Amino acid sequence: MKxxxxxxxxxxxRERVQEFYTDIAATPVDIVYLGETVCSRRHVMRxxxxxxxxxxxxxxxxxxxxxxxxxxxxxxxxxSLRRIAENNDFKVEANDMGAVHRLEGRMPFIAGPYLNIYNxxxxxxxxxxxxxxxxxxxxxxxxxxxxxxxxxxxxxETEVFSYGRLPLAFSSRCFTARFHNLPKDDCRFxxxxxxxxxxxxxxxxxxxxxINGTQTQSALVYxxxxxxxxxxxxxxxxxxxxxQFENTVEIxxxxxxxxxxxxxxxxxxxxxxxxxxxxxxxxxWHGQPGMEQMFLASAAHHE
Amino acid sequence: MPPDYKLDLxxxxxxLPALKVAxxxxxxxxxxxxxxxxxxxxxxxxNFDATNARAGVEYAHAKGAKVxxxxxxxxxxxxxxxxxxxxxxAADFGMDAIILADPGLMQYAMKTYPKMHxxxxxxxxxxxxxxxxxxxxxFGIRRAVLPRxxxxxxxxxxxxxxxxxxxxxxxxxxxxxxxxxxxLSSYVTGESPNNCGVCSPPKAVRWQKTSNGMESxxxxxxxxxxxxxxxxxxPTLCKGRFEVEGETYYAMExxxxxxxxxxxxxxxxxxxRGLKIEGRQRSPAYVAQVTHVxxxxxxxxxxxxxxxxxxxxxMTELGKISEGQQQTLGAYNRPWx
Numbered sequence: 344m345k346x347x348x349x350x351x352x353x354x355x356x357r358e359r360v361q362e363f364y365t366d367i368a369a370t371p372v373d374i375v376y377l378g379e380t381v382c383s384r385r386h387v388m389r390x391x392x393x394x395x396x397x398x399x400x401x402x403x404x405x406x407x408x409x410x411x412x413x414x415x416x417x418x419x420x421x422x423s424l425r426r427i428a429e430n431n432d433f434k435v436e437a438n439d440m441g442a443v444h445r446l447e448g449r450m451p452f453i454a455g456p457y458l459n460i461y462n463x464x465x466x467x468x469x470x471x472x473x474x475x476x477x478x479x480x481x482x483x484x485x486x487x488x489x490x491x492x493x494x495x496x497x498x499x500e501t502e503v504f505s506y507g508r509l510p511l512a513f514s515s516r517c518f519t520a521r522f523h524n525l526p527k528d529d530c531r532f533x534x535x536x537x538x539x540x541x542x543x544x545x546x547x548x549x550x551x552x553x554i555n556g557t558q559t560q561s562a563l564v565y566x567x568x569x570x571x572x573x574x575x576x577x578x579x580x581x582x583x584x585x586x587q588f589e590n591t592v593e594i595x596x597x598x599x600x601x602x603x604x605x606x607x608x609x610x611x612x613x614x615x616x617x618x619x620x621x622x623x624x625x626x627x628w629h630g631q632p633g634m635e636q637m638f639l640a641s642a643a644h645h646e
Numbered sequence: 647m648p649p650d651y652k653l654d655l656x657x658x659x660x661x662l663p664a665l666k667v668a669x670x671x672x673x674x675x676x677x678x679x680x681x682x683x684x685x686x687x688x689x690x691x692x693n694f695d696a697t698n699a700r701a702g703v704e705y706a707h708a709k710g711a712k713v714x715x716x717x718x719x720x721x722x723x724x725x726x727x728x729x730x731x732x733x734x735x736a737a738d739f740g741m742d743a744i745i746l747a748d749p750g751l752m753q754y755a756m757k758t759y760p761k762m763h764x765x766x767x768x769x770x771x772x773x774x775x776x777x778x779x780x781x782x783x784x785f786g787i788r789r790a791v792l793p794r795x796x797x798x799x800x801x802x803x804x805x806x807x808x809x810x811x812x813x814x815x816x817x818x819x820x821x822x823x824x825x826x827x828x829x830l831s832s833y834v835t836g837e838s839p840n841n842c843g844v845c846s847p848p849k850a851v852r853w854q855k856t857s858n859g860m861e862s863x864x865x866x867x868x869x870x871x872x873x874x875x876x877x878x879x880x881p882t883l884c885k886g887r888f889e890v891e892g893e894t895y896y897a898m899e900x901x902x903x904x905x906x907x908x909x910x911x912x913x914x915x916x917x918x919r920g921l922k923i924e925g926r927q928r929s930p931a932y933v934a935q936v937t938h939v940x941x942x943x944x945x946x947x948x949x950x951x952x953x954x955x956x957x958x959x960x961m962t963e964l965g966k967i968s969e970g971q972q973q974t975l976g977a978y979n980r981p982w983x
Contacts, residue, residue: 413827414773414795414824414827415773415774415776415777416773416774416795416796416797416800417774417800417803418803420774421774421775421776424776439771439773439774439777440770440771440772440776440777440780440781441772441774441775441776441777441780442776443780444776444777444779444780444783445776447780457771457827459720459747459748459771459826459840461720461721461722461748461840461841462720462721462722462723462726462748462750463723463750464726464749464750464751464753464754465748465749465750467750468749468750468753468784469749480829480840481829482829482832482833482838482840482841483722483841487722487723487724487841489723490722490723490724491723494723509829509833511828511829511830511833512823512824512827512828512829512830512884513823513824513827513828514795514822514823514824514898515773515795515796515797515824515977515983516795516822516898516899516977516982516983517983518897518898520983521897522890522891522893522897526980526981526983527983528980528981528983541890541891542890543888543889543890543897544888544889544890545867545868545869545888545889546868546870546871546887546888546889546894547868548889549867549868551867551888552830552888554890554897559823559830559898561833626836627832627833630836631836632832632833632834632835632836632865633829633832633833633834633836634833634834634867
C-alpha cells in the first residue's frame with residue numbers, strides 16, 4: 344500500500360504552507376494532494392504558488408495531484424476550476440461533478456471523496472470517463488467497500504481516508520465568520536488564526552466537531568493505523584493522511600514504519616497518543632457510528 | 647406582464663392522505679418515496695407501498711397532477727436490486743418522473759426506460775452549471791433540484807449556463823449543509839441521508855429531564871438543553887446549541903424554516919420551473935395548509951408579478967407551522983451565509 348498526504352484543509356499562511364511542504368518532501372509519503380478544497384475566498388496561495396510547490400515535490404520523487412474545490416458556486420469558482428483542469432503537468436482530483444465534466448476524456452483523474460461513489464455501477468461509470476483512482480466516501484465501511492473492490496474496473500486504484508479529523512460536511516455558510524458575528528463576504532479571513540480549526544463542544548464540555556470555515560469536521564481523529572491488515576486484505580491501494588499543523592511528518596513516519604512492518608500497530612498507536620489533536624476514532628470502517636473507537640484488530644489476535 | 651410559462655408547485659406526500667390533500671389544494675406535482683431506504687425520508691410509518699403508490703398515481707392523474715418518485719439515496723452494493731426495482735415500479739405505475747442522486751442508477755434508468763423523465767435530486771449536490779450539464783449530457787436529466795445553499799444571484803448565474811429546468815426549495819425544513827455532502831448524522835448514529843435516507847434518526851434520540859433542564863441527546867451526544875420556559879425542539883444535530891471558545895449558541899443553524907414567498911416574482915423572472923415544498927415527514931394537515939397558501943400566492947404572482955406582495959395572513963399561517971416558529975430566506979439572501 345502507498346501513502347498519500349491529502350490537501351491541507353485549513354487556512355495557513357503562505358510561509359507556513361511552503362515550510363510544511365519542504366518538510367514533506369523528505370518524508371516517505373508517495374502521493375501529495377495540493378490545493379484549496381474548502382473555501383474559494385482563501386487566497387494566500389495562488390495557482391502559480393501551488394504549481395511551484397508541485398514542481399518541488401515532483402523533483403523530490405512524489406506523485407503530485409492538484410485537488411479541486413469541493414463546493415463550486417459561482418462563475419469565479421468555475422474559472423479557478425478550469426485553470427486547474429486545463430493544466431498539462433499534474434493530475435487533478437475532482438471533488439465535484441462539475442470538475443469531472445471538465446476533466447472527462449481529457450486526462451486521467453482522481454475521483455475525490457466527495458463524489459459519492461457508493462456502488463460498482465457508479466465506480467464503473469467514473470472509470471469510463473477517465474478516473475484512475477477513487478477515494479472512498481469517509482462514512483463507508485469495510486463491508487460496504489468489499490463489493491466495489493470485487494467489481495473494480497481494471498487498473499482502478501482505491502484510496503481510503505485513514506488519518507485525521509474527518510471532513511464531515513460542507514456548507515456555503517462560513518461557521519468561522521458566524522462565530523465572529525461577521526458576514527461571509529466580510530469574513531476578514533479570521534480562519535487563518537485557527538491552525539487546526541475551532542473546537543465545538545457539547546454543553547457538557549465534550550469535544551464534538553470542529554469549525555473550519557465552511558467545512559465541519561469531527562473533533563476526534565479518525566485513525567486506521569490499527570487496520571492495516573483489513574485495509575490490505577480488502578485490496579486498498581492508498582492510505583490518505585490528512586495534514587495537521589504540527590506532527591504530520593511524525594504521523595507519516597509512523598504509518599510508514601507500520602506499513603513496512605518495522606513497528607506494530609500498537610506501538611504506532613502508543614506513539615500517536617501525544618501527536619493526535621484529540622482521541623482517536625475508527626467507527627466508520629467497522630460499520631459503526633464514525634465517532635466510535637473499536638479495539639485494535641491486531642490486539643484481538645493476541646488475546 | 648404575466649410570465650410565458652408555468653411554475654410547478656411541487657408538494658410532499660409522506661402518505662396517501664397527504665397526497666390527496668396536496669392534489670386537492672392545488673399541487674401541480676407531488677413527490678413520494680417507497681417504504682424503505684431508497685428515499686431520504688426513511689421513517690417508520692411513512693411512505694408508500696406498491697398498492698398505495700398505484701392508488702396515488704391514479705388519484706393525482708385523474709385530477710391533472712403529476713407524481714414524482716423520490717429515489718434519492720445512494721444504493722450500496724447489497725441494496726442495488728431494491729433501488730432498481732423502485733425504478734421498474736415507477737415506470738410500471740406510470741409515474742411522471744424519478745428524482746435521482748446516484749449516477750449509476752441514472753444510467754440504469756436511462757437505458758431501461760429511455761422515455762422516463764429524470765430529475766437530479768438535491769442530494770446530488772449540484773451547485774453549478776458544469777455539474778448539472780454533466781448529468782444532462784450523460785443521462786438526459788430534464789430538471790435539477792438545487793441545494794439550499796446558493797444565493798439568489800448565484801441561482802441566476804447558474805440558470806444562464808444550463809438548458810436544464812431548475813427546481814428550488816420554497817418552504818420547509820432548511821439544511822444548512824450542502825445536501826449529499828453531509829455525514830454528520832452517520833458520524834453520531836451510523837446512519838446518514840446518503841447511506842440510509844435518514845438524518846438524526848428518531849431511534850437514536852433520547853429525552854431526559856434533569857436538574858439542568860430538559861436534555862436532548864442523539865446516540866448519547868448532548869445536542870441541546872432547554873430551560874423550563876423554552877420549547878424543546880427535535881435534536882437535528884446541526885440545529886443544537888454548542889460551545890465554541892466559551893460561547894454557547896446555535897453554532898451551525900437555528901431551528902428555523904425556509905420561506906421564500908417574497909422571492910416569487912424573482913423566481914418567475916429567471917424562469918425557475920419548480921417550487922418545492924419540503925416535508926414528507928409532516929402531517930396531511932400541514933401539507934394541506936402549506937399547499938393552499940402557496941397555490942394562492944403563485945396564482946396571484948403569475949397574474950401580476952410586478953404588483954405581487956406577500957399577504958400577512960400567509961406569513962401568519964406558515965409561521966404557525968414552521969420549525970421553531972421562525973422563518974428565513976436562507977442562503978438566497980446572501981447575508982445568511
